[in-house]
Amino acid sequence: MHARPLATAIAVALAPGLLLIAAAAQAAPDPADARSLDSVEVKGQIFYRDRTDEPATLVYDLEYFQRFEPLTVGDMLKRVPSVAFLSDVLEYDGVRLRGLDPGYTQILINGKRVPGGGFDRSFFVDRIPAELVERIEIIRSASADRSGDAVAGSLNIVLRDGYALEGGYIRAGGLHYNDDEFEPSVSAVWGGEALGGRLLLGANAQGRRNPKQKYSQRFDEPNGELDNTEVQTDVRSGEDYSFNADYSTEVGEGRLALNAYFVRTDRLQDEDSVEFVEGIETPDNIDVVNINDLDIRTDNWSIGSEYEFPMAGGETRIRFGLAGFDDRQDELEDEFEYLRDDLPFPDDDRFTGDRVVLDIEDREFSAELRHERDVADMKLKFGVDYTRKGRDTSILSARNRFNIPDAPAPRPTIPGDFNEFEAEPGGINTIDEDRVEPFVKLNGESGALEWQVGLRYQYTDLDIFDATVE
Numbered sequence: 001m002h003a004r005p006l007a008t009a010i011a012v013a014l015a016p017g018l019l020l021i022a023a024a025a026q027a028a029p030d031p032a033d034a035r036s037l038d039s040v041e042v043k044g045q046i047f048y049r050d051r052t053d054e055p056a057t058l059v060y061d062l063e064y065f066q067r068f069e070p071l072t073v074g075d076m077l078k079r080v081p082s083v084a085f086l087s088d089v090l091e092y093d094g095v096r097l098r099g100l101d102p103g104y105t106q107i108l109i110n111g112k113r114v115p116g117g118g119f120d121r122s123f124f125v126d127r128i129p130a131e132l133v134e135r136i137e138i139i140r141s142a143s144a145d146r147s148g149d150a151v152a153g154s155l156n157i158v159l160r161d162g163y164a165l166e167g168g169y170i171r172a173g174g175l176h177y178n179d180d181e182f183e184p185s186v187s188a189v190w191g192g193e194a195l196g197g198r199l200l201l202g203a204n205a206q207g208r209r210n211p212k213q214k215y216s217q218r219f220d221e222p223n224g225e226l227d228n229t230e231v232q233t234d235v236r237s238g239e240d241y242s243f244n245a246d247y248s249t250e251v252g253e254g255r256l257a258l259n260a261y262f263v264r265t266d267r268l269q270d271e272d273s274v275e276f277v278e279g280i281e282t283p284d285n286i287d288v289v290n291i292n293d294l295d296i297r298t299d300n301w302s303i304g305s306e307y308e309f310p311m312a313g314g315e316t317r318i319r320f321g322l323a324g325f326d327d328r329q330d331e332l333e334d335e336f337e338y339l340r341d342d343l344p345f346p347d348d349d350r351f352t353g354d355r356v357v358l359d360i361e362d363r364e365f366s367a368e369l370r371h372e373r374d375v376a377d378m379k380l381k382f383g384v385d386y387t388r389k390g391r392d393t394s395i396l397s398a399r400n401r402f403n404i405p406d407a408p409a410p411r412p413t414i415p416g417d418f419n420e421f422e423a424e425p426g427g428i429n430t431i432d433e434d435r436v437e438p439f440v441k442l443n444g445e446s447g448a449l450e451w452q453v454g455l456r457y458q459y460t461d462l463d464i465f466d467a468t469v470e
Contacts, residue, residue, distance in 0.1 A: 056143065061135040071185065071206060072240075073157055074126030076136060083138070083155075095125055097138070097152040106150035109157050110259060112304060113147070115325035115362040115389070125157070127265050127300070129204040131171070131187040132244050134160045144441040144454025145370070145381055159261060161246040162198030165191030175209070179235070183207030197249025202242075208267070209237040217279065226279040228287065238267030238296070254309025262301040269294040277339065286345040289336045299326040314373025317383075325362035331355070334415060343406060352401045353415040356424075359394040378444040385437040395427030428467035435460045 060080060070076045077083045077095065084096040094102030107114055107123040116123030139146065139154040146154060168190030175183050185206030192199065214232035219225065244261040275288040304321035333354040340349035370383025398418040404411065441454030 056139060056141040058138040058140065059135055060138075062133075065130070065136075070130040072126050072130055073128040073133060073136070076130055076133065077125060077155075080136070080138065094123075095155055097140075097155070100152040104151040106147065106154040107157070108154055109261070109302065110159055110304070111156055112302070112319075112321050112323070112366060113149075113364070113387070114300060114302065114323055115364050115391075123300075125155070127240055127263050127298070128157060129187065129206060129240065129242050131189060131204045132159050132202050132242060132261070134158045134164050143452070144439045144456040145383075146456075147385070147437065148456065148458055159244050159246065159259070160189070160191070160200055160202060161257070161259070162191055162200045162248050165189060165200060167192065175207075177209050177211055179211045181209055181211070181237070183209050183237075195247065195249070197247055200244075200246045202244045204240070204242045206240050207237070208240060209235070211235045211237075214273075228275055228277050229279045229281060230273055230275045231281070232271065232273035234269075234271045236267065236269045238265060240265050251307070252309065254307055257306045257308075258304070259306075260301070260303040262299070265296065265298045267296040267298075269296070283346075284344040287337070287339050289338070291332075291334045293332045295330045297328045300324070311371065312373070314371055314380075316371045317368070319366075319368040321366045323364045323366070325360065327358065327360040329356075329358040331357075341406070347406060348404050350401070350403050351412075351414055351416075352399070353418065354397065354399050355418060355421070356395070356397045357421065360391070362389070362391045364389045375442070378442055380440075380442050382438075382440040384439070385435075387433070387435040387437075389431070389433040389435075391431040391433075393427070393429050393431075395424045396421035397424055397427075398422065423468045425468055426466055430465045430467075432463045433460065 058080075060076070065076045065079065068075070068079055070079075074085070078085070082097065084099070085094060095105050095107065096102055097105045107116070107125065109128075114123050135158045137154075137156040137158065139150070139156065141153070142148060142150060168188065170186070170188045172184070172186045174185060177183070183206070185204070187202070187204040187206075189202040190200070212234040214230070214234060216230040216232070218227045218229070220227045241264045242262065244259070246257070246259045248255060248257040250256075269292075271290075271292040271294075273288075273290045273292075274286060275290075276282075276285045277287045278285060300323075302321060302323040304319065306317065306319045308315060308317045310316075331354075335352045336348045337350040337352075338345045338348050341347075343349075365388045367386045368383065370381060372379065372381045374380070398421045400416050400418045402412060402416065435458065437456060437458045439454065439456040441452060443450070443452045445451070
């Protein structure tokens with residue numbers, strides 16, 4: 001019996017537009033086996049970010065992102081070098097540039113700051129659907145014409161405007177998860193001439209889900225004995241709704257632009273866990289059962305206007321904006337302890353119930369006046385930014401804890417009656433902030449060298465009132 005080795009070929013796609021073909025042959029093929037094939041043509045292209053005249057600004061447009069089919073801005077940013085995230089609340093939340101916390105990264109939408117939650121006011125970018133976005137700009141260094149809040153850098157999310165689309169489309173889809181749940185998504189966008197100018201309308205609704213199974217082992221010391229184990233389920237599901245509108249028209253010698261957006265998040269975070277002593281996962285070794293539910297509804301919205309017109313040999317821009325942030329969170333945590341005595345599960349020994357209600361209302365008014373003109377071979381820009389911010393925070397909590405007697409004593413009602421909600425320390429407060437920021441900036445070129453020099457002065461008047469301090 002004669003065996004003839006076959007030629008083998010392997011094609012591996014390394015990147016778009018790059019194909020590696022490796023072939024190895026141990027013997028020439030038999031001419032009788034030859035077949036005539038149609039010509040095969042392989043085309044590819046490597047996608048790069050856009051190049052800009054600003055040396056400190058990186059721009060990533062739709063062409064860069066669309067091959068990944070992103071759902072949200074978080075999905076888009078995870079494809080961008082140097083961008084990391086704080087944690088994984090539905091996967092991508094607080095942006096971290098240069099390894100610093102989200103509070104040091106300034107989030108802008110259409111060049112304007114947006115209010116966010118938390119003590120650092122960071123904004124969770126994962127709540128903005130990709131359908132609304134025209135491009136993303138990463139500004140890597142400070143400049144006189146930008147706020148000094150951006151220690152790590154700025155991230156500007158530019159939404160689609162009336163010039164970005166002619167016509168419309170409807171897009172529908174869905175995601176199937178490994179816990180057999182299906183989350184649909186639908187979006188519609190239209191742009192064209194209307195009302196004497198250019199109008200764009202967009203809307204999006206999508207289901208979000210992140211199911212996780214966790215297993216932890218805890219030891220009394222490194223390489224020591226197993227102390228306990230924890231089996232945990234963590235399911236975070238919700239819906240995001242969004243709407244944006246952009247209108248622009250010529251008024252006199254200038255251009256008037258009006259824009260608005262609204263984003264709502266409804267989310268339930270359901271986290272349950274069971275702890276076992278000595279790592280023996282049987283009912284008799286159940287130590288603690290914990291049930292933790294967090295119901296979240298968060299709204300972000302903004303309306304703005306901008307008028308740009310020629311003046312005094314240059315271009316002048318006047319901009320006004322009003323942004324809002326409303327966050328309501330209701331948290332429930334019930335904990336059952338079983339091994340405080342010698343009777344194992346199902347005889348529980350103590351119940352602890354915690355309830356927390358968080359309510360934040362934030363309003364931010366902004367105004368800007370800037371002028372830009374050529375001076376010899378240089379470009380001069382100067383102006384002033386004004387921001388007025390008001391924020392009301394309420395954090396209330398209640399706890400109910402009691403021991404559960406052994407049978408045949410009557411079992412108390414669980415969770416029982418909670419006391420009145422009381423404010424957490426510092427949990428009832430108001431913040432009023434006024435900020436004025438005049439600036440001047442000069443750009444120029446000298447051969448192959450681009451340079452800029454500028455000055456920005458920032459004055460902030462901040463009043464904080466804590467109602468929990470007597």
